[in-house]
Amino acid sequence: MNLWIPFAASAGTLLAIASFVGAGWDAPPVQTEQVGYRGTGMFVHRDVEKQEALKAANVAPPAPWEASPDGDKAGTIYENVQVLGDLSDDQFNQFMASITEWVAPEAGCNYCHNPENLASDEVYTKVVARRMIQMTQTINTDWNSHVGATGATCYTCHRGQAVPVSYWYKDMEPKPAGNMTQNRAGQNVVAKFAGNSSLPQNALMDYLLNDKPIRVHTLTALPSGTNPAGVKETEGTWSLMMHMSESLGANCMTCHNSRAFNDWDQSPPQRVTAWHGIQMTRALNLTYMEGLTPVFPDTRKGPEGDVFKVGCGTCHNGVQKPLYGASMMDAYRDSLGKKGATDVPDFSTYQPGTTQTLAPGRQSAIPAPAGTALAAIPGAQKSASD
Ligand code: HEC
Ligand code: HEC
Numbered sequence: 100m101n102l103w104i105p106f107a108a109s110a111g112t113l114l115a116i117a118s119f120v121g122a123g124w125d126a127p128p129v130q131t132e133q134v135g136y137r138g139t140g141m142f143v144h145r146d147v148e149k150q151e152a153l154k155a156a157n158v159a160p161p162a163p164w165e166a167s168p169d170g171d172k173a174g175t176i177y178e179n180v181q182v183l184g185d186l187s188d189d190q191f192n193q194f195m196a197s198i199t200e201w202v203a204p205e206a207g208c209n210y211c212h213n214p215e216n217l218a219s220d221e222v223y224t225k226v227v228a229r230r231m232i233q234m235t236q237t238i239n240t241d242w243n244s245h246v247g248a249t250g251a252t253c254y255t256c257h258r259g260q261a262v263p264v265s266y267w268y269k270d271m272e273p274k275p276a277g278n279m280t281q282n283r284a285g286q287n288v289v290a291k292f293a294g295n296s297s298l299p300q301n302a303l304m305d306y307l308l309n310d311k312p313i314r315v316h317t318l319t320a321l322p323s324g325t326n327p328a329g330v331k332e333t334e335g336t337w338s339l340m341m342h343m344s345e346s347l348g349a350n351c352m353t354c355h356n357s358r359a360f361n362d363w364d365q366s367p368p369q370r371v372t373a374w375h376g377i378q379m380t381r382a383l384n385l386t387y388m389e390g391l392t393p394v395f396p397d398t399r400k401g402p403e404g405d406v407f408k409v410g411c412g413t414c415h416n417g418v419q420k421p422l423y424g425a426s427m428m429d430a431y432r433d434s435l436g437k438k439g440a441t442d443v444p445d446f447s448t449y450q451p452g453t454t455q456t457l458a459p460g461r462q463s464a465i466p467a468p469a470g471t472a473l474a475a476i477p478g479a480q481k482s483a484s485d
């Protein structure tokens with residue numbers, strides 16, 4: 100008797116049920132928004148139930164109190180204030196209270212400080228926090244092309260946690276078994292930083308840390324021998340695009356017209372903002388996150404020993420504009436809206452438990468691309484302005 104028939108039928112039924120009720124299946128109702136011209140099929144779909152949870156999770160907290168900019172400066176009152184010296188005492192205290200709420204609400208001041216000596220840098224989190232202040236200042240001064248006037252604070256990423264919810268690192272798991280499976284080129288496993296697809300699992304290393312070209316499109320119908328990108332490169336680009344879509348809770352249509360993924364003229368203006376976002380995220384990882392490698396303990400690194408890095412989701416947390424576009428900058432313009440007069444520290448000689456003084460001078464970082472870089476994107480300037 101053909102026993103396999105009832106087995107196959109029941110397995111098939113179970114699979115069908117699982118695919119409807121299992122994780123990743125969006126049950127109706129679904130909200131649909133038209134984002135392009137009629138007839139181009141440009142719709143963004145959102146699960147209505149998930150929107151409620153996202154709205155509740157993405158609310159900007161108010162400043163603990165309004166700080167007066169008058170009075171002696173923190174730089175003269177305290178012993179070891181290297182970045183925020185220009186703040187008034189009231190502003191400085193308000194800032195310390197705020198970062199405590201944003202980063203370590205349960206542990207309090209002692210998460211970064213030795214309570215016996217607040218000037219000491221012996222707790223590594225204080226050294227990290229100082230560099231994070233510089234990073235946030237850079238976001239708000241050099242990257243208006245992405246964050247606009249809305250800007251970012253520590254809360255944009257941290258949300259009341261020492262380590263933000265969303266970050267990425269070099270992912271080599273599961274390790275190949277060996278022999279012929281040795282080199283799977285990062286494919287055919289669940290890529291957790293690319294929307295759990297089976298696309299290349301370390302594409303973010305290529306695009307959000309290194310600057311591998313993202314463009315893969317050929318503009319001629321027949322091969323002309325001028326486009327070096329093949330299927331492999333295209334899958335890498337796709338993997339990055341999955342990360343971007345997942346991070347923003349958006350689909351490809353938010354930034355593209357799918358009839359011509361390459362064409363800037365047919366793309367929504369969000370794509371230009373996203374282009375700057377890619378440059379910014381890369382610069383933050385290269386200059387700030389990677390630079391902190393010697394300071395972070397092993398428990399704060401990925402299995403391959405690299406620091407946790409910033410992705411689009413680190414700020415966006417599943418919505419198209421972080422905190423739905425609410426700006427927290429008004430209360431923090433003096434602390435996070437301009438750069439302090441200190442240079443990039445050299446952490447390569449970092450000794451845990453010691454106080455390291457940063458060299459005075461302008462903060463330097465990988466410069467934001469000037470207008471010329473944007474001009475290199477055909478149509479970019481146009482769509483940025485309309
Ligand atoms: C997330 C880490 C973090 C938390 C939490 C934190 N601080 Fe700080 N604190 C810093 C950093 C970084 C500096 C140095 C700033 C600079 O160099 O510009 C600093 C400096 C100080 C100083 C100056 C000490 C000196 O003499 O140089 C005081 C005072 C201070 N913090 C008080 C507090 C208080 C009070 C709290 C709790 C309400 C607190 N801090 C919570 C990171 C933190
Ligand atoms: C663009 C996103 C982003 C912003 C903005 C940001 N951080 Fe972070 N921060 C991170 C990431 C990612 C990590 C985790 C790195 C790791 O653990 O390897 C981190 C780690 C830290 C840690 C170390 C926590 C620990 O337990 O090891 C501290 C402290 C910290 N940030 C403070 C701050 C402060 C203070 C600000 C604002 C001045 C800030 N951060 C702004 C992304 C951000």
Ligand code: HEC
Pocket residue numbers: 313314315316317336337340341343344347349350351352353354355360361362369370371373374
């Ligand atoms: C948040 C905006 C955004 C989303 C969402 C997005 N993309 Fe992109 N995409 C971009 C940007 C920006 C570029 C150009 C990057 C560059 O040129 O450096 C790009 C480039 C591409 C390219 C290469 C175009 C070329 O010139 O070769 C392809 C293909 C692509 N995206 C496909 C997708 C797919 C498929 C999705 C959905 C899974 C998607 N994108 C989602 C912003 C986005």
Ligand code: HEC
Pocket residue numbers: 238245246247248249250251255343347369370372373376377380409410411412413414415419420421424
């Ligand atoms: C440092 C935090 C931060 C990071 C990291 C970040 N963004 Fe953003 N992004 C913002 C802020 C803030 C805004 C809102 C700007 C505004 O209100 O004008 C924004 C806006 C956008 C928009 C415009 C949305 C709209 O509807 O107008 C797009 C698209 C976008 N980001 C894509 C990306 C992509 C793609 C990445 C990763 C490559 C990324 N962002 C990384 C902070 C960030």
